[in-house]
Amino acid sequence: MDIRHFRYFVAVAEALSFGRAARHLNMSQPPLSKRIADLEVELGLRLFDRTSKKVNLTPAGETFLPKARDAVRAFDAAVRVARSMSPSQSRRLRIALPPETSRGVLSDVINRLQQEQMQVNIVEASTAEQQTLLTAGEIDIGVFRHPFPKRGLRVSAPLGQPLGVVMAADHPLAKVEKLHLSDLSPYPLVQFQRHFSPGLYDELLALCRAGGYVPPRVLHSARMTKTFLRTESGVVLAVERLAKRRGEAGSEEFVWRPLEGSPIHWWTSVVCRSDEYVGLTRVAVDSLFTSLQQHENWVPMPRPAIARRSETELIRHKPRHAARGGRKRAVRRA
Known part of the structure; x- marks a missing residue:
């Protein structure tokens, strides 16, 4: 044995x-x-x-x-x-970041940690993939999208960003300056596939329903988002920064509109194993937490009651198997 x-x-x-x-x-x-x-x-x-x-x-x-x-x-x-006591390992950190992480955050974190004479390996991975990698000891730090199970983890204070709506410039709602969620009711929602971040996927749909938007269809897309926006009168929930970066807002083809009252947010936290928030790992976690605020406009804010309930439900009904489809992809080594 x-x-x-x-x-x-x-x-x-x-x-x-x-x-x-x-x-x-x-x-x-x-x-x-x-x-x-x-x-x-x-x-x-x-x-x-x-x-x-x-x-x-x-x-x-x-x-x-x-x-x-x-x-x-x-x-x-x-x-x-x-x-960690090996000289070749003690100053090496493996950090996983979501695919939509900005170049500013990436460069800032690498530069700060190099000043500490640390070797940094960066991995691109979704929240579900990061959970698996962190549990297996294949990464030291991750940036997770809420909600997710927190057992055994040291989780930073949540950072939030409001989501707005991206649509084609000729969409029937494109001329409305500020939308209510219920305005979206006739139109399909274009959404990432659930296995990338099951908790966030379920929470977004729950918040839509709470705000009066029950999508008639959910169109799953990784690379066909713009096609669905053009051909299906679809809408995408996104932060303005990402929509502009991907060319889905501020162009002649697509527009981004805020939601009245900011009823839906993304929340993120910097995460490591609970017994490892010390020394250089702590320096890296704190640096990443600061960099997300400086370069991506994340703001410290508590999660509301409905979001905390979704987190409780996630833990209660936690999937019994590992997320599929998630190979880690090395982005950059410093």
Whole structure:
């Protein structure tokens, strides 16, 4: 029995599926099933009830799970501490940033940390991808979009930005200077795919409904946003800065309009593991928090009650498997 058996058990227990757990662990299912069976033999306990249709924890498995989680966390923490004592590792940080991060933030953070004689590896990743990478110890710091589970994490104060509406310049609402959410009711919402940031996706739709906008359709897009705006009379919720940067506002083709009362915001926080907010990691977290305000106009603000409720629901109904489609993409190494 070794720590891998505990890691495999936790993965299956959280997914309640050998197939999903195997995909998360990047291994095939038969070896995973054998490792769990070996663990059960060594412990002299049946940890799972298995049928052809489902997998459930036994009472013994339910009792064992929190202890196994603690063992995996303690092992990973010990490894990180040991590695941090190596001269080649002690001044190296791996930071994940969302794809829409500005060049100003990227340059500022790298320059500040280089002044501290630190080597910085930057990774581009969505919130869901960053959660997986941070849990696996593959990054040290992330910038997450709320809501997300906070267990085991040190989370900075939330930073917010109001969202407005992007639409084609010939859209029926384009001449309205300030919109109400309910004005959007006849028009489809163009939105990122849910697996990139499940909590934010669900929260945006909940806030739309609370403001009187129930989209007749949600059009998922990564690269076809402008096409949907032109051909489907779609609307996009976006901060003005990003809309202008992508050419979706301030051009002859598209316009950005604010929402009356700013009913919908993006919130973001700088995140690291809870036991690592010390030394150079703390310097980097604080620098990134400051840089987001200076270069991207994020403003410290508390999340409202409806947003906090969505966070509670996310934790209560947390998906049992890792986010799909999320390979990390190296952007720059300094």
